[in-house]
Amino acid sequence: MPDEAASPDFQGVYLDTNVMRGKQWPLPSILLNNFLRLAELCEINRFLPEPVLKEAEEHWFREVKEQIGGLSRAAEQLARLARPVECGPKVEHPSAETLLEKYRELVDTSVKKYGITRTPFTKRTVEEVFGFATKYLLPFGPKGEGKGFQDAVIILSVLDHLNASPTDKAFFITSDKDFSGMNLDSFIPGFNSNRCQIITLDMAFEFLSKRYFQESIFKPYNQERENALKAAEAICPEISEFVQSRVTVDMLKSGLGGKIVNILSFDGALPILVETPLPEPDNPDRPVEILIKVAAVYKVIMAGGIRGNSKLGSLKALMEGKFLDFLPPSEEQETDALWKGGIQATADVENREFKNMKLLSLVSEETSLPVSTALKGRESAQYWMTTRIEDEIIGKTKIPPKTESPKAESEERTHD
Numbered sequence: 001m002p003d004e005a006a007s008p009d010f011q012g013v014y015l016d017t018n019v020m021r022g023k024q025w026p027l028p029s030i031l032l033n034n035f036l037r038l039a040e041l042c043e044i045n046r047f048l049p050e051p052v053l054k055e056a057e058e059h060w061f062r063e064v065k066e067q068i069g070g071l072s073r074a075a076e077q078l079a080r081l082a083r084p085v086e087c088g089p090k091v092e093h094p095s096a097e098t099l100l101e102k103y104r105e106l107v108d109t110s111v112k113k114y115g116i117t118r119t120p121f122t123k124r125t126v127e128e129v130f131g132f133a134t135k136y137l138l139p140f141g142p143k144g145e146g147k148g149f150q151d152a153v154i155i156l157s158v159l160d161h162l163n164a165s166p167t168d169k170a171f172f173i174t175s176d177k178d179f180s181g182m183n184l185d186s187f188i189p190g191f192n193s194n195r196c197q198i199i200t201l202d203m204a205f206e207f208l209s210k211r212y213f214q215e216s217i218f219k220p221y222n223q224e225r226e227n228a229l230k231a232a233e234a235i236c237p238e239i240s241e242f243v244q245s246r247v248t249v250d251m252l253k254s255g256l257g258g259k260i261v262n263i264l265s266f267d268g269a270l271p272i273l274v275e276t277p278l279p280e281p282d283n284p285d286r287p288v289e290i291l292i293k294v295a296a297v298y299k300v301i302m303a304g305g306i307r308g309n310s311k312l313g314s315l316k317a318l319m320e321g322k323f324l325d326f327l328p329p330s331e332e333q334e335t336d337a338l339w340k341g342g343i344q345a346t347a348d349v350e351n352r353e354f355k356n357m358k359l360l361s362l363v364s365e366e367t368s369l370p371v372s373t374a375l376k377g378r379e380s381a382q383y384w385m386t387t388r389i390e391d392e393i394i395g396k397t398k399i400p401p402k403t404e405s406p407k408a409e410s411e412e413r414t415h416d
Contacts, residue, residue: 009169010197012045014119014158016174017055017150019201020048025056026106028114030275030291035205036114037278041217042208046116047170049157053107053118055150060103065096122156129153132187151178159187162196169195173204220279223352228274231347231354232292240269242343242359243296252298252337258305258327260337267336269296274354275342285350291363292343300337304329 019032028036039046075089094102111118129152155172162170172179179198185191199207209218232239244266252260275291307325327333342363347354 010044010171011165011168012047012162012170013039013204014047014049014162014170014172015052016154016172016176016179017052017059018175019173020052020056021059026103026110028110030277030289031201031205034278035201035208036116038205038208038217040115044208046114047119047158047161048111048116049119049154049161050121051150051154051157055154057100057103057107061096061100064099068093068096119157119161122153122160124156124160129156148178151176155179155182156187159184159191159196163188163191170197171204172196172198173201174198175200216281217278220284220352221276224276224279224349224354225274227352228276228290228347228354229271231357232271232274235357236270238359239271239292239294239343240266240296243269243294243339243362246362247296247339249300252300252339254300254302254305254335254337258302258333258335259329260300260302261332262301263337264299264301264334267297267299269294272340276354284352285348287346287348290345290347290354290357292345292359294339294341294343296339298337298339300335301332302335302337303327303332305333305335307333 020026025032036046071091071093075091078089079087110116129149132152133149158170158172162168182198184193184196249260249263252263254260272293272295275293277288277290280286304327307327344360344363345357346360347357349355
């Protein structure tokens with residue numbers, strides 16, 4: 001490890017299934033790629049429990065088979081609707097078993113590329129796991145009739161593997177809130193819970209990037225991220241056209257609780273930040289895949305929800321005995337709606353600058369947007385005591401009018 005990096009106070013990281021599936025496994029997303037590379041640079045062991053790999057594979061395989069079945073049903077439906085004309089539709093695709101074989105090959109490739117160690121299933125007996133379930137120990141839900149079994153097997157596998165090295169500490173990285181609040185010593189008596197910290201992938205990456213800062217890596221990384229955002233802002237009209245042509249009414253949210261039934265107009269889109277891979281010291285000029293995170297605003301017709309011109313939308317107004325004006329589902333109103341998500345793209349990096357940026361596809365809103373300093377106040381009670389709900393819809397997106405330059409706003413976001 002370079003001298004400028006601090007000495008780690010934990011030795012390993014374990015990844016949960018939702019981290020893998022939510023990050024395009026077995027081809028890791030930019031964030032997961034960066035985290036695994038950074039963990040390697042920090043000489044931190046990367047672990048994948050076998051139950052996580054099994055669960056991720058089963059999720060993937062089930063969805064693939066469902067889609068294959070959908071193709072066959074669509075072909076049958078077309079043939080039926082076309083009668084008496086014979087159309088004989090053909091659906092050609094690799095078999096599910098062939099696709100599964102290729103999936104496993106990709107898993108093996110990623111495991112090898114990122115120096116990941118596969119850890120075994122827990123050897124706990126069914127009787128022992130059943131006992132945890134009957135006691136409703138987290139992650140088993142109270143009165144959940146065994147709900148949480150898969151999560152229990154995963155965390156037991158993690159703890160048993162970690163406990164084999166009694167002095168080691170590790171992160172268990174997950175986005176599953178069912179793991180929060182667990183008493184780990186319920187599974188291993190006397191186990192020090194500080195030895196296994198449960199955090200999200202974003203938190204883990206931020207922790208490593210701040211705690212084990214390496215200027216040789218992060219100085220060019222931050223420079224490339226800034227340059228990537230500038231390059232994205234330079235093609236803002238193209239990004240707006242890309243989003244407008246692909247976002248549909250069912251992908252929009254108003255923030256007022258109603259159902260959006262129609263799009264009236266597209267008011268604009270703005271790149272918020274760009275996720276880029278960590279630089280490669282031996283290959284600084286290179287083609288890269290990037291993720292442009294975007295916010296877009298629409299004028300829409302919404303059925304039901306809170307009346308848009310209500311002045312009683314704050315928590316303070318409610319506590320004073322005033323009430324929000326809710327519309328029935330049969331009544332419609334014009335309001336604003338927000339889409340936020342990402343655009344997968346490619347670019348060529350030359351002297352830390354991003355050139356030839358090509359937009360490929362939309363990424364769903366599951367890809368979280370960063371929270372700016374201006375938005376962090378929404379977590380406080382004081383904020384909601386004084387702020388009208390409808391003021392939240394668009395005011396904090398920082399999308400300027402079409403006649404204004406986004407430069408100043410982009411600089412502000414860069415420093416948030």
